[in-house]
Amino acid sequence: MYDAVAEGLRIHAYPGDEREAVTTALARAGLRPPERFLLRYPHELSGGQRQRVVIAGALVLEPELLVADEPVASLDASVRGEILALLLRLRAELGLSALVVTHDLGLAWNIADRVAVMYLGRIVETGSVEDVLRAPRHPYTQALLSVLPEAPGDPVVLTGEPPDPSRIPPGCRFHARCPVLATGEAERAGVATACRTEDLPVLSGTAEAQVACHWAQVASR
Ligand code: SF4
Known part of the structure; x- marks a missing residue:
């Protein structure tokens, strides 16, 4: 898992302590203690843990915007809530914006502030969740x-x-x-x-x- 999370740092020639950045990102993504996960392979992790590793890989570069494409579509119902709660917590704690792409309107209703509905590559309607999904x-x-x-x-x-x-x-x-x-x-x-x-x-x-x-x-x- 170490290399998967460190990849972004290497691409961007991160000048700091790579190991520290990776362990911090894993811990922020809820994989604690992070040292336990550094040498694991994907087949040794659950679906939820693998999704957390992907989120850690995005967090490690300390972004202002997180783009999550169907972040919970492949997960069991029991794990979906945990991953969504993590995204909302990160948004609040790190001051991130999150752009979530989904076909699930119920998900949009539960986690979004604003919604943009797309058809054939164009946004056809946008506004607050209340405006767009209620009216x-x-x-x-x-x-x-x-x-x-x-x-x-x-x-x-x-x-x-x-x-x-x-x-x-x-x-x-x-x-x-x-x-x-x-x-x-x-x-x-x-x-x-x-x-x-x-x-x-x-x-x-x-x-x-x-x-x-x-x-x-x-x-x-
Ligand atoms: S009514 Fe609106 S959505 Fe329907 S064809 Fe006309 S412009 Fe398009």
């Missing part, structure tokens, strides 16, 4: 939330597949599958042509709630 404005976000077990009303089942990312369609990227366009609601709001022909701007990085949808923008006026 979604983009038809794609609405469809995602409608299929959760506790969601009120009928689930919105999207038809078709996401388009080929190398052949982005004109207009709104979601228009071929959008229920608001398919049911005529966009037509009644006077935006159907824009849906099919006018690309939407890339959302800015500001903190306020934003949505990339011609119909939602008209509806919120």
Whole structure:
């Protein structure tokens, strides 16, 4: 495990004490005493311990931002909570920001302050967890939330597949599958042509709630 955690230090030609940095990162990731883990191989660790080693490898460079791509997707339910609690504790103790990529809206609801929903490589809606998950404005976000077990009303089942990312369609990227366009609601709001022909701007990085949808923008006026 030592080499796995030290790799980032070596790539960045870390000038300090490598062993001390590795043991500190392992301890921060909850592997204590860290010396016990230095010479272990991956097959000697549990799934949760392996995930902690990966987190230690990220922490060892003392980052300001931690990017975690599906950090608990492969873990047992019993270990998921431990790893999420660790991420939240590190965020508070080290003053980190954490960008968590997930398909699990329940996870986003439980750990995030802000949410950004992506479709075909673009953020289509962003804002606080409360704004986006309690009152979604983009038809794609609405469809995602409608299929959760506790969601009120009928689930919105999207038809078709996401388009080929190398052949982005004109207009709104979601228009071929959008229920608001398919049911005529966009037509009644006077935006159907824009849906099919006018690309939407890339959302800015500001903190306020934003949505990339011609119909939602008209509806919120
Ligand atoms: S812009 Fe039009 S097609 Fe795209 S999500 Fe909004 S209503 Fe649907």
